[in-house]
Amino acid sequence: MHNDRLNKLRSQMAARKIDAVLVTYMPNVFYLSGFTGSTAAVVVTEESSYILVDPRYSIQAREECKGTEVRDYTSGPTISAAGKLINELKPTTCGFEAGDLTVASHRLLRRTVDERIKLRSTSGLVERLRAVKDSHEIELIRRACEIVDNTFTTITREIRPGLREKDVALTIDFTMRKLGADEVGFETIAATGANSACPHHSPTNAILQFGDLLKMDYGATLDHYNADITRTICLGKPDDKQREIYQIVLDAQIRAIEAIAPGKTGREIDAVARDYITSKGYGENFGHSLGHALGIEVHDGPAFSKSSDIVLEPGMVTTVEPGIYIEGWGGIRIEDDVLVTDTGYEILTSATKEFIGI
Ligand SMILES: [Mn+2]
Structure with missing residues (x-):
């Protein structure tokens, strides 16, 4: 079920020449991963998907998100952890949900992510799949x-x-x-x-x-x-x-x-x-x-x-x-x-x- 959804997202990503997407809007996080907690972020690439959670949700995420690799982070905001993961994955262009990120979170993301990686808004992309x-x-x-x-x-x-x-x-x-x-x-x-x-x-x-x-x-x-x-x-x-x-x-x-x-x-x-x-x-x-x-x-x-x-x-x-x-x-x-x-x-x-x- 979640795999079908991830694959639909990947075909949309391919059509837009985006090789990774950071998903922060929680209803979209749930839709793509099955995670029901209150704080997390998902990163989807052509081959893999990751969910970033803090220690409150480490066990829960491993139970709920079967098709997604759980990455724990213990300090700092979710966006910093997401930025570091994106640097590790080295996409050329990474999507983010402009409709969800605050201006401050977007600044933090831009500061954290390697400047050679392009950030591009993919607002509405997951919502259209959810329709x-x-x-x-x-x-x-x-x-x-x-x-x-x-x-x-x-x-x-x-x-x-x-x-x-x-x-x-x-x-x-x-x-x-x-x-x-x-x-x-x-x-x-x-x-x-x-x-x-x-x-x-x-x-x-x-x-x-x-x-x-x-x-x-x-x-x-x-x-x-x-x-x-x-x-x-x-x-x-x-x-x-x-x-x-x-x-x-x-x-x-x-x-x-x-x-x-x-x-x-x-x-x-x-x-x-x-x-x-x-x-x-x-x-x-x-x-x-x-x-x-x-x-x-x-x-x-x-x-x-x-x-x-x-x-x-x-x-x-x-x-x-x-x-x-x-x-x-x-x-x-x-x-x-x-x-x-x-x-x-x-x-x-x-x-x-x-x-x-x-
Ligand atoms: Mn109504």
Whole structure:
């Protein structure tokens, strides 16, 4: 598995005439080596790969990184150790992740690495490999999706007017952990009443009132892969306006999902939902992009937005999450996780999208 990934990276390196790459962004380190600790760096060459760890991780790295040679360093920053290893390997050109290194770390790297070795940014190189998931990754995302689906079924039995947003978030987090999540993927959003008009609202002491909306956006992490779901429900019987907006968001979401297929661009899929919402008069109330890639990170890379040039390929996993937000009234968002298949798409989350009134 890791060997396949390293070989894909090597063919990208060869195409760019780069004979070594220093990988410092931890999700990329994990992807290429399997290392789950907090600090390390990977160096990949045409023939070998190395992981640099400090004494906290010496044993763990040897257990986790079977295809990668573990090198221990005991003093100084990881970047100095990486620089010394690069000098030993003597590449002509070494890539580094400009999107991850601080200016200070880059200066240190340049000072440490022999001046005859060229350093060239390879930002985004590993991320592009990560965009297409292998079967092992898809299986883990599927299992994380089952957890968020089952969480929704469980919590809708427990939510009632009188609870605080914070109680809802706590119940969601507790339920995900009980159902097998290793951790929550991000701070759970539970937003009721007018608060639901903020797409990324942090739970407060606001009390769930009869007749109000409740928007919940939460994610589960399982074996380092993520699921991400949003459902909006009503605390009581939805009124006409709530029903109207809910139906527009749902129809926009379904249309966008049904348009997903290999070869389509991120911009095209975003436009399907956006144009539909605009045709119903709420274009100004859908400010964010339609969805993001999902994987080792919750925001695993770009997917669907007004400016996305991404061309869909089988194995990509993305969210599809249109919303309509009206200041003072509230907001409705519906989010599912979708796998791009050879012929189209498969929806990985299956919690009901019926407009529930509790
Ligand atoms: Mn999301």
